[in-house]
Amino acid sequence: MKKCSLDESSVARFVAELLSSFERGAQFRHDLTLAALAVAVEATFSPQVDLFLDRLARLRISEIPIASRIARLVLKSRRAEPSLTVKSFALDCRRLGEPMKELDPLDHPCLPPATRRIQRAHGTHPAPEVFHADA
Amino acid sequence: MPTLEFFVVAESFSIDRQSNRLSIFNIVETLTAEEFPVVLPSMVVVTCLNLTDDELGEDFQVLLNVCSGGDSPLGGPFPTNFKAQSRRHRVIQSFQGVPFSKPGDIRFEQTLNGDHLATHLLEVKHAAPASDSPHS
Numbered sequence: 455m456k457k458c459s460l461d462e463s464s465v466a467r468f469v470a471e472l473l474s475s476f477e478r479g480a481q482f483r484h485d486l487t488l489a490a491l492a493v494a495v496e497a498t499f500s501p502q503v504d505l506f507l508d509r510l511a512r513l514r515i516s517e518i519p520i521a522s523r524i525a526r527l528v529l530k531s532r533r534a535e536p537s538l539t540v541k542s543f544a545l546d547c548r549r550l551g552e553p554m555k556e557l558d559p560l561d562h563p564c565l566p567p568a569t570r571r572i573q574r575a576h577g578t579h580p581a582p583e584v585f586h587a588d589a
Numbered sequence: 590m591p592t593l594e595f596f597v598v599a600e601s602f603s604i605d606r607q608s609n610r611l612s613i614f615n616i617v618e619t620l621t622a623e624e625f626p627v628v629l630p631s632m633v634v635v636t637c638l639n640l641t642d643d644e645l646g647e648d649f650q651v652l653l654n655v656c657s658g659g660d661s662p663l664g665g666p667f668p669t670n671f672k673a674q675s676r677r678h679r680v681i682q683s684f685q686g687v688p689f690s691k692p693g694d695i696r697f698e699q700t701l702n703g704d705h706l707a708t709h710l711l712e713v714k715h716a717a718p719a720s721d722s723p724h725s
Contacts, residue, residue: 499608533609536677541669
């Protein structure tokens with residue numbers, strides 16, 4: 455897929471072909487092949503691949519034990535890298551003394567003045583929590 | 590020491606749940622207001638770092654300083670600690686209700702374990718009041 459020699463529909467056809475030999479109550483003989491495919495598409499992000507991995511990971515049937523477990527690991531890996539740290543701060547507007555102007559969405563300060571509508575709502579900005587440097 | 594991949598100040602961000610892809614919206618470069626003080630409803634400071642295998646598991650601290658001349662217009666500094674868990678790490682510092690009291694250059698300076706990492710410059714300008722009439 456990375457070399458564009460395969461497209462998503464051919465992968466979907468391949469999966470459908472494999473599943474045509476699925477029999478209830480019998481070990482699925484392409485279990486390992488499906489697991490390998492899940493690993494192969496780990497770095498491919500598209501709705502179809504997402505759907506394939508998601509559905510495979512949700513399977514809880516004894517006929518396909520390995521592929522579904524591998525799909526869960528692949529999904530976990532896809533979501534873990536890069537790792538993320540988010541920290542939120544609320545600033546103390548009151549330290550400026552004056553009540554803040556509430557901004558109309560069309561009067562956003564990041565927009566160029568020429569495109570802004572002159573319509574400002576008056577009032578005070580909701581009092582935020584005070585940020586402490588050691589938070 | 591981790592190296593910087595990118596550092597940017599924007600209004601908001603989104604991370605796709607399926608792909609873990611990061612999108613950053615409305616990078617804040619210039620801010621204009623007719624009256625001061627004015628408040629930016631939300632702002633995010635996004636820092637993306639590359640780490641080596643040797644650094645995985647180590648603790649790091651990024652420290653954001655917001656300076657204007659000799660002042661710290663937003664208070665702070667704003668520390669964020671993290672443990673390196675993968676070779677690329679995103680640190681997102683999110684702010685609500687960011688006040689700007691006067692025009693001027695605002696420098697967002699990020700340090701990593703005390704060493705300077707990156708700077709983002711935001712220009713806060715005073716805009717002349719516009720007329721209500723669209724034709725004037």
